Amino acid sequence: MASSYWDSTQRKFWTFSKQQLALERKKIEESERNLVNLYPLPDRRLLSIYFYHQLAKMARPLGIRQQALATAQVYIRRFYTKVEIRRTNPTLVLATALYLACKMEECPQHIRMVLAEARHCWDASFNDISKIGECEFTLISEMNSQLIIHHPYRSLAELQTHFTLIPEENTLAWAIINDHYLTDLPLLHAPHEIAITAMFLAVVLKPTQSGLQPNAAGVANALQTLGNVRNTGGQGQQTRNQKLVDWLAESNVDIEAIVECTQELISLYEIWETYSDKACKEQIAKFVKARGLDK
Amino acid sequence: MFTGYNNKKRVNERYKIVGFISSGTYGRVYKAEGKNGRTGEFAIKKFKPDKEGELQYSGISQSAIREMALCTELAHPNVVHTVEIILEDKCIFIIFEYAEHDLLQIIHHHNQPQRQAIPARTIKSILHQLLLGLVYLHRNWVMHRDLKPANIMVTSRGKVKIGDLGLARLYYKPLHSLFTGDKVVVTIWYRAPELLLGSRHYTPAVDLWAVGCIFAELLSLRPIFKGEEAKMDSKKTVPFQRNQMQKIVEIMGMPSKDRWPLLAAMPEYGQLSSLAAGNARFHRPQGLENWYQMCLKNNQYPAGSSPENPGSEGFSLLQQLLEYDPQKRLTAEQALQHPYFTVHGNPSENCFEDSKIKYPVRRVSQEDNDIRTSSLPGTKRSGLPDDSLIGRPAKRLKEG
Numbered sequence: 062m063a064s065s066y067w068d069s070t071q072r073k074f075w076t077f078s079k080q081q082l083a084l085e086r087k088k089i090e091e092s093e094r095n096l097v098n099l100y101p102l103p104d105r106r107l108l109s110i111y112f113y114h115q116l117a118k119m120a121r122p123l124g125i126r127q128q129a130l131a132t133a134q135v136y137i138r139r140f141y142t143k144v145e146i147r148r149t150n151p152t153l154v155l156a157t158a159l160y161l162a163c164k165m166e167e168c169p170q171h172i173r174m175v176l177a178e179a180r181h182c183w184d185a186s187f188n189d190i191s192k193i194g195e196c197e198f199t200l201i202s203e204m205n206s207q208l209i210i211h212h213p214y215r216s217l218a219e220l221q222t223h224f225t226l227i228p229e230e231n232t233l234a235w236a237i238i239n240d241h242y243l244t245d246l247p248l249l250h251a252p253h254e255i256a257i258t259a260m261f262l263a264v265v266l267k268p269t270q271s272g273l274q275p276n277a278a279g280v281a282n283a284l285q286t287l288g289n290v291r292n293t294g295g296q297g298q299q300t301r302n303q304k305l306v307d308w309l310a311e312s313n314v315d316i317e318a319i320v321e322c323t324q325e326l327i328s329l330y331e332i333w334e335t336y337s338d339k340a341c342k343e344q345i346a347k348f349v350k351a352r353g354l355d356k
Numbered sequence: 357m358f359t360g361y362n363n364k365k366r367v368n369e370r371y372k373i374v375g376f377i378s379s380g381t382y383g384r385v386y387k388a389e390g391k392n393g394r395t396g397e398f399a400i401k402k403f404k405p406d407k408e409g410e411l412q413y414s415g416i417s418q419s420a421i422r423e424m425a426l427c428t429e430l431a432h433p434n435v436v437h438t439v440e441i442i443l444e445d446k447c448i449f450i451i452f453e454y455a456e457h458d459l460l461q462i463i464h465h466h467n468q469p470q471r472q473a474i475p476a477r478t479i480k481s482i483l484h485q486l487l488l489g490l491v492y493l494h495r496n497w498v499m500h501r502d503l504k505p506a507n508i509m510v511t512s513r514g515k516v517k518i519g520d521l522g523l524a525r526l527y528y529k530p531l532h533s534l535f536t537g538d539k540v541v542v543t544i545w546y547r548a549p550e551l552l553l554g555s556r557h558y559t560p561a562v563d564l565w566a567v568g569c570i571f572a573e574l575l576s577l578r579p580i581f582k583g584e585e586a587k588m589d590s591k592k593t594v595p596f597q598r599n600q601m602q603k604i605v606e607i608m609g610m611p612s613k614d615r616w617p618l619l620a621a622m623p624e625y626g627q628l629s630s631l632a633a634g635n636a637r638f639h640r641p642q643g644l645e646n647w648y649q650m651c652l653k654n655n656q657y658p659a660g661s662s663p664e665n666p667g668s669e670g671f672s673l674l675q676q677l678l679e680y681d682p683q684k685r686l687t688a689e690q691a692l693q694h695p696y697f698t699v700h701g702n703p704s705e706n707c708f709e710d711s712k713i714k715y716p717v718r719r720v721s722q723e724d725n726d727i728r729t730s731s732l733p734g735t736k737r738s739g740l741p742d743d744s745l746i747g748r749p750a751k752r753l754k755e756g
Contacts, residue, residue: 164416165425167525190412193415198413206425207429208421208425
């Protein structure tokens with residue numbers, strides 16, 4: 062896939078620098094200054110966690126696979142860099158993104174099933190498939206029909222054979238990739254950079270000892286190991302870590318990118334501590350109700 | 357609800373419809389000219405909604421989604437260029453660069469009024485460009501799955517472009533077996549033997565078999581394996597395409613386990629033995645080499661090794677493309693390396709170079725010029741039949 066990622070619309074049109082992304086968001090916020098002031102929202106990462114929980118709730122009964130879920134998350138993130146969230150009914154956008162992602166990831170779901178599950182799992186107010194159908198047009202147009210997503214899972218599979226990760230490490234790396242969709246990383250970095258970060262953290266965090274849930278402190282420790290790479294050839298204690306560090310130093314992987322990804326994940330795990338399902342739900346409901354977006 | 361879908365682009369503001377080109381299971385294709393500062397000619401494909409006369413949004417079909425995504429993603433000189441996609445008022449329009457010809461029309465022109473062979477240089481250039489496009493698709497993990505003369509476009513400058521990605525798919529790690537999604541693909545005459553024998557895990561090699569069939573058709577001006585399609589029965593079970601397999605065996609001989617080790621593992625393997633019963637030609641197949649020599653003779657290619665003759669290299673390439681075992685069949689990259697392309701100098705980048713033949717322009721009908729309204733998509737019209745020109749068998753089954 063390497064060759065296809067480099068020429069992909071994902072790289073050409075949907076990978077930003079941090080500054081570019083901030084600018085895009087500022088633009089749409091400025092255009093809806095009033096709404097933004099009237100309806101404050103939780104941190105974007107907290108909203109992303111909320112969205113993910115919602116998507117997962119719906120994906121379970123439909124048997125939708127992780128990759129389709131990931132694609133839906135990327136669609137939602139892309140869409141909201143172009144459309145102010147307070148102008149939309151997020152529930153409808155979520156259902157539609159999942160419906161579209163399932164088609165793209167070759168596990169299609171009937172639009173009626175998606176509607177039925179949205180109503181069942183989320184108590185969604187819309188009750189007509191044409192709402193999802195119409196929203197699909199909007200979603201595709203805003204994304205300029207650029208629907209093919211390159212995920213880090215495939216790069217991880219390649220790395221896994223190269224480094225012979227143990228199953229626990231692989232599981233942890235996979236979980237870290239799942240988590241990165243809660244951040245802006247999919248819009249900031251190439252999938253192989255994410256995969257390398259995930260693998261690196263998985264190996265350094267040693268899942269067998271610390272359990273499978275990564276946390277901010279653990280990841281911060283890992284950053285120090287990365288620091289060794291930057292100073293090239295620090296004396297790592299474990300041979301395995303050392304092998305990884307050497308490989309990172311010798312490969313033309315952008316170490317700064319790996320550091321950035323790691324920092325982004327640290328701050329995700331930090332803010333996660335403050336997450337409240339209720340707060341997100343209520344704050345979204347406020348503008349949806351007030352503006353009649355659910356009608 | 358939502359602020360509502362209001363598109364920013366409108367087809368009629370950007371393009372002037374010149375006429376109607378063709379229709380198919382997917383919808384209709386129009387010829388158009390640029391408007392308001394936009395110049396050039398275009399082909400606009402309008403998708404028909406799932407149900408006739410659909411006035412509501414009902415979700416876009418998976419095949420349309422695939423085609424939109426692939427058209428947006430792919431860019432290569434030998435793949436039809438997608439200019440833009442417009443979603444407007446429940447309709448989807450894909451705007452392509454315009455191509456004046458296609459291989460079906462070129463083959464047809466050489467059959468009328470009397471048969472006259474396509475120059476060997478033209479064929480070599482067409483095949484070379486076709487393979488360049490296919491290498492690109494396969495490198496990007498895209499299988500075309502419906503290569504046939506009608507889907508290979510040729511511009512007036514002799515550039516060959518693979519068109520109609522309506523059945524194309526990304527094939528890396530499909531979530532389901534590729535078989536389950538769409539029951540049957542590829543127009544039957546160009547369908548690879550492993551598909552006819554019910555293979556569930558088919559590969560890009562199916563496209564190379566189709567290239568072999570197209571090569572043969574360019575040489576002989578007739579489809580090499582012109583079988584009759586067995587229709588799906590009322591229970592929607594996929595039938596064994598007995599007649600098509602027969603046509604292949606009549607020329608190629610029976611496939612054998614020696615040459616194709618996995619043959620016996622094919623779901624329809626049992627059907628093969630019954631093919632031979634009562635059919636004398638099975639025991640004395642024509643043989644591809646005899647077919648090839650007859651074809652060159654009938655179409656009066658000059659004898660001897662020269663650029664005017666496809667020669668023994670042409671046969672060697674054809675034979676390796678029409679290889680029963682998909683694992684032994686040439687890949688697109690290998691095919692490009694074949695001496696056929698270099699023995700008498702490199703193929704031209706313009707397939708019409710040094711050719712004196714004038715091909716007619718694409719027929720465009722005037723009776724349906726309003727892309728936005730009037731004719732409801734999918735309604736029967738008396739315009740050109742599907743794929744135009746001569747009667748072709750049904751192309752594809754609707755996806756399940």
